[in-house]
Amino acid sequence: MKSFFQSWNGQRIFGISDVPKNFDFAFLKEPATGSFIWKKLFKDEVEVDNKYAPKFMVQTNFSYENSDGGLMRRIIPLEFTNFFTACGGLDVYFNAHFPKGWDDMDYAGFDSLIATSIQEWLKAGRKLTATELTETGWMKQWEQTYGHATSFILNSWESWTTTGFITNEEFKKTMESFYNENHVQKTYWPSSAKLNQAIKAYCEHHNVSYIYDKKIRFVNGEFKCRLFGDVDIDDIRGGNGDPF
Numbered sequence: 001m002k003s004f005f006q007s008w009n010g011q012r013i014f015g016i017s018d019v020p021k022n023f024d025f026a027f028l029k030e031p032a033t034g035s036f037i038w039k040k041l042f043k044d045e046v047e048v049d050n051k052y053a054p055k056f057m058v059q060t061n062f063s064y065e066n067s068d069g070g071l072m073r074r075i076i077p078l079e080f081t082n083f084f085t086a087c088g089g090l091d092v093y094f095n096a097h098f099p100k101g102w103d104d105m106d107y108a109g110f111d112s113l114i115a116t117s118i119q120e121w122l123k124a125g126r127k128l129t130a131t132e133l134t135e136t137g138w139m140k141q142w143e144q145t146y147g148h149a150t151s152f153i154l155n156s157w158e159s160w161t162t163t164g165f166i167t168n169e170e171f172k173k174t175m176e177s178f179y180n181e182n183h184v185q186k187t188y189w190p191s192s193a194k195l196n197q198a199i200k201a202y203c204e205h206h207n208v209s210y211i212y213d214k215k216i217r218f219v220n221g222e223f224k225c226r227l228f229g230d231v232d233i234d235d236i237r238g239g240n241g242d243p244f
Contacts, residue, residue, distance in 0.1 A: 106224075
């Protein structure tokens, strides 16, 4: 952490650009709300209280894990829009190829517009607040939080929700088959707890009820099943036996 702040010189905003997928956002919890050690080259260490610390602005093409309540309370997500993509790209919208398509006056004008807009926004007493993520933003966060568990869920989702259930035994078989066929080393297979958490989060997001350990008696025996949606137990059993 000491070397991380070497480039800081008291600015109120600390920009961190293009962070990778595995960036540790938790690393910024203490500097944001507690204190941090500031060490400049050839100078003594200084402890900086959070009231003098900068606000951190982290830019990434990925997301952050939804697994730490303390971290979630500190992060205010601002998603990029697809404005320029929908317009055909920056070059189409501005009729220029960057970075050489604009001269110094063009860049100065754009920067002034953005700075003035921010100033007017602040003058109006506005304040950043965490808003609900878009569908794309939620998917990025879900995939980042649960890793390899998500690919198996997305591959199996239609089958699970169409039939409404799968026995735990069959679930394990299809899970092992999926990761083996996709050459995922067993070291990277999700634990049963993480896989279940990922399914639960996906179901909640899509308003699908989920029960993961329902005992159901079939003609050929009793099995623990995972149920998806408002499934009729009697339909699953084919009218044979009673569910526990």
